[in-house]
Amino acid sequence: MTSANILLVEDEPAIQELLAFNVAQCGYRAIQAFDVASAQTEINRALPDLILLDWMLPGVSGVEFAQRLRADSRTRDIPIIMLTARTDERDKIQGLEAGADDYITKPFSPRELMARIRAVLRRRAPQMTDDLVCAEGIELSPTTHRVSAKGMSIELGPTEFRLLHFFMTHAERVYSRTQLLDQVWGDHVFVEERTIDVHIRRLRQALEPSSTDNLIQTVRGSGYRFSKE
Amino acid sequence: MTSANILLVEDEPAIQELLAFNVAQCGYRAIQAFDVASAQTEINRALPDLILLDWMLPGVSGVEFAQRLRADSRTRDIPIIMLTARTDERDKIQGLEAGADDYITKPFSPRELMARIRAVLRRRAPQMTDDLVCAEGIELSPTTHRVSAKGMSIELGPTEFRLLHFFMTHAERVYSRTQLLDQVWGDHVFVEERTIDVHIRRLRQALEPSSTDNLIQTVRGSGYRFSKE
DNA sequence: AAGAATTGTGACAGACGCGTGACAGTCAGT
DNA sequence: ACTGACTGTCACGCGTCTGTCACAATTCTT
Structure with missing residues (x-):
């Protein structure tokens, strides 16, 4: 090693x-x-x-x-x-x-x-054969690029997919808009921070019908957090 | 920083x-x-x-x-x-x-x-691994931005959160309003000292239902102190 | 006990952060 | 070129937070 x-x-x-x-x-x-x-x-x-x-x-x-x-x-x-x-x-x-x-x-x-x-x-090291990411009743497969919750399939755009993927693998923790830009968009990309709000909304909207409410929480003044409330 | x-x-x-x-x-x-x-x-x-x-x-x-x-x-x-x-x-x-x-x-x-x-x-910037702050039966997590006491979750605004965070990491000691302004608000902002009284009250109010009384004590003529009475 | 100093409390206007809908630009497939 | 999906940005509205005040309550001083 x-x-x-x-x-x-x-x-x-x-x-x-x-x-x-x-x-x-x-x-x-x-x-x-x-x-x-x-x-x-x-x-x-x-x-x-x-x-x-x-x-x-x-x-x-x-x-x-x-x-x-x-x-x-x-x-x-x-x-x-x-x-x-x-x-x-x-x-x-x-x-x-x-x-x-x-x-x-x-x-x-x-x-x-x-x-x-x-x-x-x-x-x-720990992830290895982990093809399927599960959290809060949602299943996400990085390789097949598919997402489902409660048996229902969820359609996501590329950005929403990466955003959700990041959240699911980093649950329970608050991330600022700046951190999310770094992690999901990348360092070298110049995007307005408020753009994240819009993608959060789109993601919430996509998850809404098939999942419990409030999976992505707003932490006023700090950022967002993915968890079971 | x-x-x-x-x-x-x-x-x-x-x-x-x-x-x-x-x-x-x-x-x-x-x-x-x-x-x-x-x-x-x-x-x-x-x-x-x-x-x-x-x-x-x-x-x-x-x-x-x-x-x-x-x-x-x-x-x-x-x-x-x-x-x-x-x-x-x-x-x-x-x-x-x-x-x-x-x-x-x-x-x-x-x-x-x-x-x-x-x-x-x-x-x-160093990745901060610091996670859970515990004091007087209250748990506060800077990373998840959550506060709880006696199993109950506590909702706080950004300022109250920072204030409590500071108190919990600096328990048992009296801080004047001026010091609290410097530490919690930042030394560059200008706000009335009495504003602190109001935030102290809001914090007490938020902690009241789930914690022993008088966690934040008034030291007349000096300031406030966080301790177990 | 009265007055002075200090702190608690309720109310309020403004600031601020956030949600939301709309829109233009880009790109892939037709 | 024409669609349709996706993305980034903006403007607007709303709810919450926040700083400040006035006044009540408390404690200290004389």
Whole structure:
């Protein structure tokens, strides 16, 4: 556990070296691959504990590769951090939908990268096979992107889905609008704080018919909290 | 915590002023330096909480300075945001390799700059694990923002909550109205001292049904005290 | 005991935070 | 291009909180 094996899939030599240097600096073992084919070879040889996957790759793209990894039972549970130069929000959603556990845009600070690696590795430990998130009578499946309560299916937009997902995995605690922006939208996104109010409302509205009231509580002056009242 | 010190290292006076204005606008303290030498002087005087560092500087470049800061144990952990006019990708990588935490290209919007500053400072802030405060049979949780006594939940407004929180963490001691204003309201706000009497009353009223009487005692001529009588 | 000083209490207007509906812009699929 | 879904932003209204006052109640002083 102390020295996890991290597979780096990145075609650009400069960035590859930068990654390898920082990863090694933190006490992890870096396994380098410059394309999908060699990455697959490394995986066949030994399953890594984490994969750092570049978005843009020659031949097969990172997204395709991620999907392939998720389809294989041997690699299904290996966490993936996507690496991309684009700042487009759509990419983020698509990347996460493909099965990435986290997402980081170039340029990134080495410290941020390390923080995310540690976070993902830590998060992975207890969660493991946990495909289904349950809380307060609601069931949410990150992989199938489905939500249901009391047997009824609930339709949610991408943002509402991520918001609910975050709340369900962080119940009972109050989060400020700023924190929610960081956690659900991401650091680099500039969005008005009041926008959260609107999404909270939409989420409440979507949950209302099939769930007990007041699952998402307003804590005046502080933020919001997800709990059973 | 409330007002972080931000060191601005920028040789161009116009931009320097723009930075200082925006930084001050957001409640941070701006420390201005127009070259690396004076920046070092300021750092020696007092360690800032964040450094905004221009890429191009007369004499020693920003990158070199960043590397020097990273090499020094005293300054190693101070977050740096690089400021540059170039959009070259290589520069970004080089800048981040030097240890910058984030990167912003001119021209930048003040809003974006502020967002990044906040993001970096937030990322830097220690995760508070502090959870439950117990005193005199009352339980108060800062993270969930909940209060209960004898199994019963207690509803409090924001100010009453902060007031009770302060009392519970500073029990057995008398605080004057002036001290309470400083500690609970903040030393920059101006409110009548008698206002405290009203909030004390509201707090007593909220605690009354679920707690032993006289938890908040009046010390005539001095102030108030939180204790078990 | 009377007066002065201090605190408790009820009421109130304004400020503030939040909910809500509407709207424009973007993007995917047709 | 035309839809329809989704998102971010705004303006408006409302309820709650909050600071302040006036007056009642209490305690201390003389």
